[in-house]
Amino acid sequence: MKHFFSINQLTNQxxxxxxxxxxxxxKENATVSKQLFAANLFFEPSTRTKMSFIVAERKLGLEVLDFHADSSSLKKGESLYDTVKTFESIGANVAIIRHESDDWINxxxxxxxxxxxNAGAGKKEHPTQCLLDLLTIYEEFGTFKNLNIVIVGDIIHSRVAKSNAHALRRLGANVYLSAAPGFEDDSLDFPYVSIDEATQICDVVMLLRIQHERHTENNQHVKYLEQFGLTKERKNKMKKNAIILHPAPINRGVEIDNDLVECDQSRIFKQMNNGVYVRMALLTHVLQEWGIIDENLVKERYSIVG
Known part of the structure; x- marks a missing residue:
């Protein structure tokens, strides 16, 4: 694997x-017994993804090279390529990048x-979010086969929807989409259902944030919860063992009723916790693929946690 840009690069295995x-x-503390440097290059705002990568890197014992676009040489006209090449030249061993362009990897x-x-590519891909969602679902059900998973919300602008839909179908889930008019993405070949049908059939309802910054109109949220979001009434019609996911940040009272964010069926904050460990696993996977480390360099030490 040259670079990790898409969930589609990974086999099911x-x-x-x-x-x-x-x-x-x-369950265990794991550290890499070799000095390595990780460069976190985030050109878009991020809380969960950036911070969980930093925590993952530090848990593994990697040195973290932080980056702030506003105070970098980008302000002097430096290209993305030259920025990344600079970090490579000064000793970074891996670069984690989020950028607003769909095709920055090219x-x-x-x-x-x-x-x-890839820590987020425009509206196109968010493969590490997909992996943490997969971990959360697998921990709950022990399988993906024949689960009914409905992705609900701003589909057209969502890199999360694109990464998750294809991966989940490949792993055996029945994937459905639900969106307000104008939020659909015709490039995704999955059936659409209404939010009322979605909540009744789902084993997993995966809510998406309305991405106001990517819309030209500013009134999409008006009555959105009542018409297209997860209300208490809709939640009460869900299966008892169904779970609620959301990649966050959450527009409380828009995609989901505020009282449901931490309800008994919500796994939203568990997703965030899982993000640290998925990114630890991905970092070691990629570093091993490149031959930068081997399995013997990842030292595991049992810890009384959980």
Missing amino acids: EIYRIIQNAWKYK ELASGINIPII
Whole structure:
């Protein structure tokens, strides 16, 4: 694997291996017994993804090279390629990148000699979010086969929807989409259902944030919860063992009733916790694929946690 840009680069076997390693890292402390540097290059705002990568890196013992676009040489006209090449030249061993462009990886596909991990590409892909969602679902059900999973919300602007829909179908789930008019994405070949049908049939309802910053109109949220979101009434019609996911940040009272964010069927904050361990597993996977480390360099130490 040259760079990790898409969930589609992973075989089903590799996905299960990363899930299993992430689960193992939740129970054990693991460190890389070699000095390595990780560069976190975030060109878009991020809380969960950036911070969980930092925590994952530090848990593994990696040195973290932080980056702030507003105070970088980008302000002097430096290109994305030259920025990444600079970090490679000063000793970074891996680069984690989030950028607003859908296709920024094309600029870096050749010439960069350290692994790149996609931490969010415009509206196109968010493969590490997909992996943590898969871990959360697998921990709950022990399988993906024949689960009814409905992705609900701003589908057209969601990189989460695109990464998750294809991966879940490949792993055996029945994937449905639900969206307000104008929020559909015709490029995704999955059946659409209403929010009322979605909540009744789902084993997993995966809510998406309305991405106000990507819309040209500013009134999409008006009565959205009542018409297209997860209300208490809709939640009460869900199966008793069905779960609620959301990649966050959450527009409380828009995609989901405020009281449901931490209800008994919500796994939203568990997703965030899982993000640390999935990213630990992915980092070790990629570093091993590149031959930067081998299995013997990942030292595991049992910890009385959980």
